[in-house]
Every structure is written in C-alpha cells, then in structure tokens.
Amino acid sequence: MADLDDVKPSKEFYADVPQETEGFFLKGCNSLDWGMKNRLARIFNPKSGNTVMLAFDHGYFMGATTGLERIDITINPLLEYADTLMLTRGILRSLIPAGTEKSIVLRASGGPSILSELSNEGIAVDIEESIRLNVCAMAVQVFIGGEYEKQSIMNMTKLVDLGNRYGIPTLAVTAVGKDMVRDAKYFRLATRICAELGAHYLKTYYVDEGFETVTSSCPVPIVIAGGKKRPELAALKMASNAIQQGANGVDMGRNIFQSDAPAAMLQAVRAVVHDGETPEAAFEIYETLKNEA
Numbered sequence: 695m696a697d698l699d700d701v702k703p704s705k706e707f708y709a710d711v712p713q714e715t716e717g718f719f720l721k722g723c724n725s726l727d728w729g730m731k732n733r734l735a736r737i738f739n740p741k742s743g744n745t746v747m748l749a750f751d752h753g754y755f756m757g758a759t760t761g762l763e764r765i766d767i768t769i770n771p772l773l774e775y776a777d778t779l780m781l782t783r784g785i786l787r788s789l790i791p792a793g794t795e796k797s798i799v800l801r802a803s804g805g806p807s808i809l810s811e812l813s814n815e816g817i818a819v820d821i822e823e824s825i826r827l828n829v830c831a832m833a834v835q836v837f838i839g840g841e842y843e844k845q846s847i848m849n850m851t852k853l854v855d856l857g858n859r860y861g862i863p864t865l866a867v868t869a870v871g872k873d874m875v876r877d878a879k880y881f882r883l884a885t886r887i888c889a890e891l892g893a894h895y896l897k898t899y900y901v902d903e904g905f906e907t908v909t910s911s912c913p914v915p916i917v918i919a920g921g922k923k924r925p926e927l928a929a930l931k932m933a934s935n936a937i938q939q940g941a942n943g944v945d946m947g948r949n950i951f952q953s954d955a956p957a958a959m960l961q962a963v964r965a966v967v968h969d970g971e972t973p974e975a976a977f978e979i980y981e982t983l984k985n986e987a
C-alpha cells in the first residue's frame with residue numbers, strides 16, 4: 695500500500711513562471727514533429743549546430759573502394775570520432791557493432807553500378823527496414839539534369855512521404871554526372887528543388903565561387919561531401935570555407951579513409967566543424983595526432 699504519511703503537504707505549480715517554448719536549433723526544421731527533430735538532433739550536434747558524418751557507403755555502386763576493402767579493420771576504429779555513420783544496410787548488419795551509440799544515416803537508393811547509367815536508381819530499402827535498423831535518416835541520390843532526373847526526384851519524394859509517416863528524415867544527395875558543370879548556379883538549382891519537394895537536409899559539393907548563395911537560398915541545412923582525395927590541408931580548408939559560408943557540416947569519405955592517418959584527419963575535421971578552428975590550426979592537430987600514432 696502507498697505510504698500516505700510522507701506525502702508532501704503542498705504542491706508547487708509555479709503559476710508565476712511561464713512555460714518556456716523553445717525553438718529548434720536547425721534552420722527550417724522548427725515545424726517538424728518531435729521524433730523527426732530528435733533524430734536530427736542525433737545527427738547534428740545541438741551545441742555547434744553542425745555534424746561530422748563519416749561516409750563509407752561508396753560500395754553500393756563502386757564495390758570495394760580504396761580504403762574500404764576491409765571496413766572492420768580500417769573504418770571501425772574511426773567510428774568513435776564521427777557523429778554519424780553513413781552506410782548501407784549490408785555493412786551495418788555485417789560489420790558495425792549493434793552497441794554503437796552513433797546515429798545512422800542509411801543509404802536508401804541504389805540499383806546501377808559504375809558500369810552503367812548511375813542516375814537510373816530506385817529506392818533500395820523498405821521503410822520498415824529503416825525503422826528496424828533504428829536509423830536517424832535515409833539518404834537518396836538525386837540527379838538534377840541527369841538522364842533519369844524525374845525518376846530520382848520521385849524516389850526522393852516517395853522516401854520523404856514514407857519517412858514523414860514515421861518521423862525519419864530524408865537526406866537528399868545532389869549527385870553530379872561526369873560531364874556536368876559543378877558551380878553555384880547548378881547547386882542552387884539542385885538543392886532548392888530537393889528542399890522544395892520535401893528533403894529535410896541536403897548534401898552537396900563545395901564550390902569556390904558563390905557557395906554562400908547555395909546555403910542561403912536553401913531553406914534547410916546543407917552538408918558537404920568531401921569528393922576525391924586531396925591533400926589534408928586543402929580538405930580542411932574546404933571544410934572550413936563551407937562552414938564559414940553556411941554549411942552545417944560535412945559528410946566526408948575519401949578525404950578521411952584515404953588519408954595517411956584517417957583517425958587524425960577525422961579529429962582535425964571535427965576541430966574545424968565543431969570548434970571553429972582555422973584550417974591551419976586543424977592541420978597542426980592532424981600532424982600532431984599522426985605523429986603520436
């Protein structure tokens with residue numbers, strides 16, 4: 695039986711203290727549902743507002759990419775330094791410890807390989823699978839101007855609808871064909887189309903000229919892909935410029951796992967993205983950690 699003797703004599707309703715209604719820290723995301731916001735807050739750090747996503751989903755169309763031949767050996771030791779892991783369900787189930795606390799962004803589109811037309815993708819994961827795997831977002835490639843442009847956009851809108859039903863955000867990845875121009879005008883077009891059609895956040899490439907117009911005209915957060923491997927200082931400069939010009943983080947793969955010292959590089963990228971370190975200071979962190987290792 696409940697102990698009635700010790701019950702506090704009076705209740706305190708704090709009637710003179712108005713309840714605070716806080717906004718959500720990510721741009722364009724305040725009207726989303728609680729579950730959607732909570733998942734986004736596991737991808738983006740609520741303190742810095744930014745994320746360091748470690749991308750190693752390349753195998754879904756490229757096979758055993760350089761640096762990803764043995765994910766258990768080369769990638770698993772890096773997991774602790776990432777905020778979010780971007781990967782396929784095959785690698786998640788076979789190689790990633792289920793005890794990980796890292797948020798998962800699941801590659802949810804696929805179909806063609808590097809031997810065929812890449813824009814001919816379909817949705818490659820059921821929404822039930824995403825729920826089962828407890829993912830924080832689903833990633834879909836969108837090929838604006840590509841041969842299968844409309845199909846890839848419809849893949850995205852379908853995932854957005856399914857994800858909205860269960861509170862799972864959709865990351866639209868703006869993919870660029872081999873012969874297409876990568877400039878601010880193109881990325882303004884691609885990111886805006888995806889955002890208007892419901893993507894919760896975007897991945898795009900950094901461009902030297904006018905990147906700030908890409909982020910400012912996109913109503914939801916943008917993260918940048920790393921792209922091909924470049925020297926570490928150059929990659930850190932790119933990440934820093936992107937953050938200074940309005941990006942909310944990076945989704946970086948080859949510039950991490952193809953680095954001479956991947957763990958050091960990932961920590962240096964974190965310093966730029968979360969702590970606002972200059973590329974030069976972050977490069978020093980990289981060199982120090984590399985030498986220590």
Ligand code: R5P
Pocket residue numbers: 749750751752780867919920921922945946947948949
């Ligand atoms: C490629 O299609 C994948 O979506 C990668 O996750 C993305 O390109 C980021 O990797 P990287 O930094 O190597 O470009």
